[in-house]
Amino acid sequence: MESRILIVDDEASILKSLGGALQDEGYRVSLATSGDKAQEDIRKDPPDLIFLDIWMPGKDGLTTLKEIKKSFPQIPVIIISGHGTIETAVKATKFGAFDFVEKPLSLERILVSIQNAIQFQRLEEENLLWRQRAMHRHQITGESAAIQSLSAQIERAAPTNATVFITGENGTGKELVARMIHHQSRRSGRPMIEVNCAAIPEELIESELFGHEKGSFTGATERRKGKFDLANEGTLFLDEIGDMSLKTQAKILRIIQEQIFERVGGATPISVDVRIVAATNKDLQKEIDTGNFRQDLFYRLNVIPIHVPPLRERLEDIPLLVEEFIDAYAYESALGRKKIEPEVLAMLQHYSWPGNVRELRNFIERLIIMSPKENIGLKDVPQDFLRLLPDRQETVDPYAQDTLREARAQFEREYLLRKLEQFSWNVSLTAAEIGIERSHLHRKMKLLGIKEDTE
Known part of the structure; x- marks a missing residue:
């Protein structure tokens, strides 16, 4: 027009x-x-x-x-x-x-x-x-209580200049949390610089962090700014900080305290204004006990601790995550938008996902690419994945039942099994969670063949 x-x-x-x-x-x-x-x-x-x-x-x-x-x-x-x-x-x-x-x-x-x-x-x-x-990519997906609590912590921490220490298993989204903190902060107009402490060789990490002067070592043919320089007035994200050497830890501690450093081979102090956000999948308290991590640095980093929950603690978020991954892949590829049937979503919510959100995303991408049909059902799920599921997953599909009564019973059985597992088979806590009397839950368990001796 x-x-x-x-x-x-x-x-x-x-x-x-x-x-x-x-x-x-x-x-x-x-x-x-x-x-x-x-x-x-x-x-x-x-x-x-x-x-x-x-x-x-x-x-x-x-x-x-x-x-x-x-x-x-x-x-x-x-x-x-x-x-x-x-x-x-x-x-x-x-x-x-x-x-x-x-x-x-x-x-x-x-x-x-x-x-x-x-x-x-x-x-x-x-x-x-x-x-x-x-901005959408810098939002965490989910409506579970765990994610609502995480989002509230991020919202409170982001506007401050306080150091944030993010913990969580591999694949839970620690980098995403760091980016949310930066984008919701007053530093969002300045850069967020990421350093993967586990990926940089020990002999190069000081040069990467602090920069170097020309001629300071073999191959240093010109002056180079380090990550702290580049992150000035912004945020420096130190990912996998538990893998940093003790020597570098000492220098990081000094910078956090004084906001001053010197380039490798230089003698001129350089002042910066950098907010530190660090993350690790390790138990740093154990690393401190074994002498692999400085206790004083841990205290400096652990001003605002934020723990990212594993996917197994927020399985109810899986349908939302799957929809997000489907949309993203439809946008990035030429395969069009596919649909995952409800019975497959129900099955996905019964797996523990040791690789967390990253593993789920990779699995959904595999389903989309390898399934020729627009609608992806149970028959399209790879056998190697099915073998990872509990035995009862063979009957998890209520749609496969012949009558409404059988489908309702199948759904109730799977629902109660999941809730009982969530509360470690404590019948009283489970009954309180799902809103029925303890005696009523006992009757349901007996009727559906859920034995109390599994407690």
Whole structure:
């Protein structure tokens, strides 16, 4: 669809000549003779671009420009003037004008300015879309009590400058939590720099963290900034910090305390303002006991501890996670959007997922790629995965039952088994959780063949 352009000028000759020329070029054109009439037109049907004269009786162009930008900041405005000065052009740019064109108007100049403005607007819209997608990627998925508690902790910790220490198993989303903390902080406009302490060789980690001076070691052919330099005024994420050597731990401790460091081979102190977020899948208390981690550094890092729960403690979030993975893969690939049947989702919620969310994502990707059908059912689940499930998963599908009564009984049995396992077969706690009397739960267990001797 062609772009709509609004021309605002009190000179009838300009409206006629410029409007006619732009219509000949294929644009839809609207005309306004004053700032008030222009704003009325914009409110009814916002144009793609505005040409606005500076000198008009009543409300002048600069005042109109400020009011347009206040209500419709996304619309590019090109200022036109027959008495242009550098001061006027600077003011117009300050108030948000995209370009400044002097009269008499050159059609060639006008068309170039229009093309640039429309292209710029499209890029702005694309950037906004990418920012929205980026923000979505920095949100943790789930509605379980465990995730609600985690989100509340992040929300409280993020606006502060306090050091955050994230713990959790591999694949739980520790890096995602770190990014959420950064993006919800006052440092979100500055970079978040990540350092994988386990992936950098011991002999290079100091250079990576602190940078180095030219000639400080073999191969150092120029000065190089380190991660602390790059993260200045932002966030430094030290992932797998439990794998850092004791020597480097001592230097990290000093920086956290003083926010001052020296490059490798340098003698000049460098001051930085960096927020530290650290993460590990190790039990650092055990590492301290064995002499592999400094206790004083642990206390410095552990200002705000945040634990990311494993997936087995929030199995009710699996359907939401699966939907997110399906959407993401449909967007990234050419396979289209597939659907996973409810019985498969129910089955996924009975597996412990030792690899956590990462393992679940990889498994869903495998299902989508290897299943030729649009709807993925139990028959499409690989046998090697089925062998990992408890024996009772062979009858987990209530849809396979012949009657409603049998399906209801199957569902109740699976539901009660899961709840009993959740509360370590404590019948009283399970009954309280699901909202029935303890004696009623006993009768249900007997009726459904769930033996109490499994407690």
